[in-house]
Amino acid sequence: MTASTAPIQLSLEDLLGDLQHARRSGDMSRLALLTYCEVRRWARQAGEQALAERSTALITQSPLASRNEFMAQVDALIADLQQVHARISGPLAHAHA
Structure with missing residues (x-):
C-alpha cells in the first residue's frame, strides 16, 4: 500500500463498517444515505467509477419493488x-508477510 492509497483504504474500512452496522440494524434510511452519498463519493475518489454509478443508480433509478429487493442490492454493493x-489492501498484507 502506498501513502496515496492508505487514506482511500482507511476511508473504505470506515464506510464498510458504517454500511454493515446499518445493514444489521435494518436502517434503510441510513443505508440509502450511505449508498448515495458516501459510497458514491468514496468510489469517485478511488477511481472506482462503476461503483459510483451503481450506487447512484440504486437510489435514483426506478423504485425497487420491495424492501427485500433494496436490501439484496445493498448486500451486493x-x-x-x-x-x-x-x-487494495492485498499489497499491504504481502508487504508485511
Whole structure:
C-alpha cells in the first residue's frame, strides 16, 4: 500500500463498517444515505467509477419493488466494496508477510 492509497483504504474500512452496522440494524434510511452519498463519493475518489454509478443508480433509478429487493442490492454493493478492499489492501498484507 502506498501513502496515496492508505487514506482511500482507511476511508473504505470506515464506510464498510458504517454500511454493515446499518445493514444489521435494518436502517434503510441510513443505508440509502450511505449508498448515495458516501459510497458514491468514496468510489469517485478511488477511481472506482462503476461503483459510483451503481450506487447512484440504486437510489435514483426506478423504485425497487420491495424492501427485500433494496436490501439484496445493498448486500451486493457491500460485497463488491469488500472485494475492492481485498484488492487494495492485498499489497499491504504481502508487504508485511
